[in-house]
Amino acid sequence: MKEIFTDLYKKVVGFFQIQEKENEKDVEGNRQVACNRLKLVLMQDRTNLTPFLLERMRGEMIELLSKYVEMDTEALELNFEQEGDSMALMLSIPVLRAKDEEEIQELIKLEEEAKTKVIEEEASQEDEEEIFEASEEESDEDIDEDISEEVCSCGCENADESSNSPDEIEEIQDGSAKNCNEKTKK
Amino acid sequence: MGRVIVITSGKGGVGKTTTSANIGTALAKAGQKVILIDTDIGLRNLDLLLGLENRIVYTIIDVVEGRCKLKQALVKDKKNPNLCLLAAAQTRDKSALSQEQLKSICDELKEDNDFVIVDCPAGIEQGFQNAIAGATEAIIVTTPEMSAVRDADRIIGLLEAKEEIESYKLLLNRVRPNLVQSNDMMSVDDVVDILSCSLIGIIPEDIGVITSTNKGEPIVNDEQSLAGQAYQNVAKRIMGEEIDFLNLDEPKGVVAKIKKFFAGLFGKEQKA
Known part of the structure; x- marks a missing residue:
């Protein structure tokens, strides 16, 4: 008699366990x-x-980006992903260290000086191709500023959508945080 | 004026020829006048699936090279006089045919037939370009496997770039409902979602397809088989009928599990 009940008990428990297992499978199929x-x-x-x-x-x-943050360029990931019907360009950057404002200002200054030099040279040479290149650089800088606005707690850079280019540039906070953790483990 | 439909897929082995044979047969059974064209020159197989391999005298290459008239090259089906096959040549390659030649053949055939079904070879090269040349509609055959879906996506891109193709639909072949339920295979919805293309049919994996190929008789002739019914429904949808997709799911949910559980319980007690 006892055997029958223990057998029944096991079967009932087993029934629910199977269901749990199947639910787990649903998540990670x-x-x-x-x-x-x-x-x-x-x-x-x-x-x-x-x-x-x-x-x-x-x-x-x-x-x-290296003007604003020191990052792990080896682990930088750049991928296309689908978000609903639209396509997104996902950029995940493990940040090693955020630069101080002074450093950033210095680099910006240096770059602006270089740029004015280029423009002066162009004016003297009247080379159309180089003007085109310079204007390209400027538009790139706009994207750059948008991205570096937010810095998350783990030291990773986190920027929301920037609508500067046809493709959206996003930073996945989770992804970069993971990368950071991996970095510290090493 | 008939319709010219190309059956294509990109990837090989997903069931283009099987689909062509079955859709053609189903349409003919429904009283439509159908011509099947095999454009897989050098690797012809449509004749085998229809069981017509011994009746071929002239091929499509003989037609374009002027050795016979178009009507002479059409092989009538064994069972259904509404269905004819224009076979591919086995001894030549894809370059033996040009897009213009195939287009003029399609245009001529659609004059006095309801449907011209073009079986396209695998790949996206000349054979594919030839096959789609005369068509205004396309059916893209794919299976719920990554490589097949990827190739189908490429084909959709190429079909979209071609102005003559007015509409294209997806046919999902070799679906295995039990694998989908255990989350081991992409579901119909997954594939439709990824390709964002409307469906014309879902064909379940069926052993009957193999045995019917062995016999040289399309599976639509077997009305008991699930795949046969599914192909029949595809043909009806092509003719404009609105038909629900077959329900391939096995009973799922708590009730089904409880039933299974009790069945197991009693089964064991009986043995004891």
């Missing part, structure tokens, strides 16, 4: 992994940016 990977790769397929151009964009971004 490899179906979701497939969906996410596919969405990412399709984003890259749909843009006409070649790996070479992406690399160049990455390099330029590092150059710009």
Whole structure:
């Protein structure tokens, strides 16, 4: 008699355990992994940016942002992601140290001096191509300022959408925080 | 004036030819006059799926090179006189045909037929460009696998760039509901969401497809099979009927589990 009851008890408990397990599976199914990977790769397929151009964009971004923060350029991630119907350019940067205002001001000063020099040279040379390049640099700087406005507690840079370019540039706070943690572990 | 529909996919092995054979047969069974064109030159298989491999005398290449008239090259189906096949040549390659040639063949055939179904080869090269040349509608066949969906996305991009294609629909093949339920396979909704393309059919994975291929008889002729019914519904949707998609889900939820649980309980007690 006792055996029958223990058997029944085990079966009832087992029934609920199975349900819990299935719920867990719902959260972390490899179906979701497939969906996410596919969405990412399709984003890259749909843009006409070649790996070479992406690399160049990455390099330029590092150059710009390193004026304001010291970051782990090796671990910088630049990816396309889907947010609803629109496409977003996700930029995750592990920040090593935020620069002081003095340092930043100094760098800005240096750059402005260099720029005025270039403009002066251009004026004398009247080279159309170089003027074009300089104007490009200016528009890049606008993006740069938007991004560096907010700095989150873990020392990571966190900027919300900046509508400066056709693609949105975002910083995932969670992602960068994780990167930071990994950094400290090492 | 008939409609010219191209069946394409990008990736190979997802079921383009099976889909062409079944949709063609289903449309013909519904009383439509249908021509199936195999454009997979060098790798023809549509004749095998229809069981017509021994009846082919002339191929599409013989037509374009003037060795026979278009009507002579059309092979009538064994069962259904409404259905004809224009076979591909097996000894040539894709360069033997041009876009203009295929377009003029499609234009000629649609004059006195209701449907011209073009079976496209895999890939996005000349064979694909040829196949879509004469079509105004497309059905993109894909399976819920990453590589197939990725290739389908590429095909959608290419079809969108082509002005002549007025509409395209997605056919999701080889769906395995039990794998979707255990979250091991992308669901129909996942694929539709990723490709943002409207559906024309969901075909479940069915062993019957293999056995029917062995016999050279499309699975739509087997009205008991789930895949056959699904293809039948696709044909009806092509003809403009509004039909709900087959419910492929197994019973799910607490009630089903309790039933299963008690079934297990009693099963064991009986043994004891």
